[in-house]
Amino acid sequence: MAETDKNFKFQIKNFVPSGHLPQGDKLKIRGFCRFILDILFPPQCVSCGKKFETHTERVICEQCFALIPTRSGFMCLICGRRVPQFGEVCHREACFILAAATDYKNPQARETLHALKYGHIRSAAEPISEILAYYVAELILHHGLPTENTIIVPIPIHKSRLRTRGYNQSLLISELLQLKLRNELRVAPDALMRVRPTKSQTELKNYDEREKNVSGSFTVRNAESIAGKTVLLFDDVYTSGATMREAARELKRARARRVVGLVFAKA
Ligand SMILES: [Zn+2]
Numbered sequence: 655m656a657e658t659d660k661n662f663k664f665q666i667k668n669f670v671p672s673g674h675l676p677q678g679d680k681l682k683i684r685g686f687c688r689f690i691l692d693i694l695f696p697p698q699c700v701s702c703g704k705k706f707e708t709h710t711e712r713v714i715c716e717q718c719f720a721l722i723p724t725r726s727g728f729m730c731l732i733c734g735r736r737v738p739q740f741g742e743v744c745h746r747e748a749c750f751i752l753a754a755a756t757d758y759k760n761p762q763a764r765e766t767l768h769a770l771k772y773g774h775i776r777s778a779a780e781p782i783s784e785i786l787a788y789y790v791a792e793l794i795l796h797h798g799l800p801t802e803n804t805i806i807v808p809i810p811i812h813k814s815r816l817r818t819r820g821y822n823q824s825l826l827i828s829e830l831l832q833l834k835l836r837n838e839l840r841v842a843p844d845a846l847m848r849v850r851p852t853k854s855q856t857e858l859k860n861y862d863e864r865e866k867n868v869s870g871s872f873t874v875r876n877a878e879s880i881a882g883k884t885v886l887l888f889d890d891v892y893t894s895g896a897t898m899r900e901a902a903r904e905l906k907r908a909r910a911r912r913v914v915g916l917v918f919a920k921a
C-alpha cells in the first residue's frame with residue numbers, strides 16, 4: 655500500500671467532526687437529558703442489541719460494524735457489470751453510473767440505515783458516512799474518480815416529508831461525508847429541489863408506478879452550479895432506481911458533465 659493511501663485512511667479513521675459538538679449551556683442541558691435517557695433506555699447496538707456504557711453516540715458496536723462489507727469500483731446499471739474505472743462506458747444509454755458502498759442485503763448495513771430513517775436516530779449517519787468515506791476515498795485513489803469539478807448533490811426530500819422526519823437523511827450523510835473526506839469534495843445542498851411530494855417508492859411495487867410517481871418531481875435550482883461538473887448524486891439506498899434516474903435526467907438537462915449515482919447500499 656502506498657504511503658499516501660495509508661495517511662489518507664488514517665486521517666479518515668481519526669477524524670472527529672468537532673463542529674457538531676454543542677457548547678456551553680447547551681452542552682450542560684443536553685448532557686443532563688442524555689444522562690436521564692441513558693438510565694431509562696441504555697444505548698445499545700442496533701444490530702446485536704449489546705448494551706454500551708452510558709454517554710455514547712454510538713449506534714452499532716465495533717463487531718457488527720466490521721461485518722458491513724465495502725464494495726469497490728462502479729457498476730453498470732443496465733447490465734450490473736462491475737466497472738472498475740471512472741469514465742469507462744459499459745452501456746451508453748445509461749444516464750449515470752452506479753457507485754454503491756455496500757449491500758442492502760447485509761443485515762448490519764440495513765439495520766443502521768433503518769435506525770436513521772425510521773428510528774429517528776440521527777447519529778446513525780456517523781457509521782454510514784464512515785463506510786461511504788472509505789469507499790469514496792478508494793474510488794478517488796484507485797478507480798479514477800476525479801475530485802476537481804466534482805460535487806456531491808444529495809437527493810432532496812419534499813418539505814412536507816422534512817416536516818415529519820425532521821431531517822433529510824441524505825443531506826445529513828453527505829455533509830458528514832464531506833467532513834470525513836477533508837473537504838476534498840463539496841456538498842451542493844440546494845442544487846436540486848423536490849417540486850412536488852411523492853409517495854414512498856417502497857409502497858409501489860411495479861416499475862411503471864414507480865416511474866410515474868417520481869416523474870417531474872425534481873428541478874435544478876441553480877444550473878450554474880451543475881454545468882460542466884461531475885455530480886455524485888447521493889441517495890441512501892438504491893432499489894428500482896426510478897428516483898435516481900429522474901434526478902439524474904434533470905442534472906443532465908442542466909448540463910452536468912457526468913452523473914455518478916452514489917448510494918450507501920444497493921438492494
Ligand atoms: Zn452489535
Ligand SMILES: [Zn+2]
Nearest residue numbers: 730733744745
Ligand atoms: Zn452494462
